[in-house]
Amino acid sequence: MAKIAILGSAAAVSDARHDYTHFLLSGETSNVLVDCGSNPLGKIHNLGIDDNAIQDIILTHFHPDHVAGVPTMLMHMWLLGRQTPLRFYALDHCATRVEDMMLSYAWDTWPDFFPVTFHRVPEQDCAPVLRNDDFEIIAWPTRHFVPTIGLRIENRRTGRVLAYSCDTEPVPALIELAHDADMLIHEAAGKGFGHSSAAEAGRIAAQAGAKSLYLIHYQVWNTDPQPLVDEARTAYDGPIYLARDYDIYEF
Secondary structure: OOOEEEEOOOOOOOOEEEEEEEEEEEEOOOOOEEEOOOOOOHHHHHHHHHHHHHHEEEOOOHHHHHHHHHHHHHHHHHHHHOOOOOEEEEHHHHHHHHHHHHHHOOOHOOOOOOOOOEEEEEOEEEOOEEEEEOOOEEEEOOOOOOEEEEEEEOOOOOOOEEEEEOOOOOOHHHHHHHOOEEEEEEEEOOOOEEEEEEHHHHHHHHHHOOOOOOEEEOOOOOOOOOOEEEEEEHOOOOOOOOOOOOOOOEE
């Protein structure tokens, strides 16, 4: 059974109990990391997964809480002697900037560094991201401060579908992205440009016909996020969960 491990649930201001939002998809033969705001390898190690098993990383957009952990993660892998190739998937806006960020660390001079490739995702609806024995992942542009993608992930072994809004205000593309999804992981940082409230996440879930809603990327600094569930329930009558760090869901 495929699983989703929530490695972080906070919006851009994290605290001691909530890391930046990122998660790991684990199938029978593959592991896919979605975003890397901080180095996730310690948490992944605690899940019993070797870093060499992480071969695909999707970066949704170039904001620090989604990409700032890439340099330390790559250095960590290199110092542990990794030789397994690593693939990144991102919009050109993000991929180019991450490559430039790594050049600022002179990663091209790190001896015996393992192969890393960047695959550009087209900035268009229903854009192919990756396909392997476990998952097929496609992307839609969302509306945020910089070019950003949300994801629709199909478990190819079971047919179950996970939709992930990433950082976005409500846009029509989310309805297509999340259509009849078994799970919708939707941000709830708050209403305003580039973001969504929990109630807006609930409306998207209802309009898309999603079977369950998981709130993530919410405010945590001196804030109790639990009331967000009741807020989302004003617009959506299906199962609603507050995603928390270290949660593991079957997919």
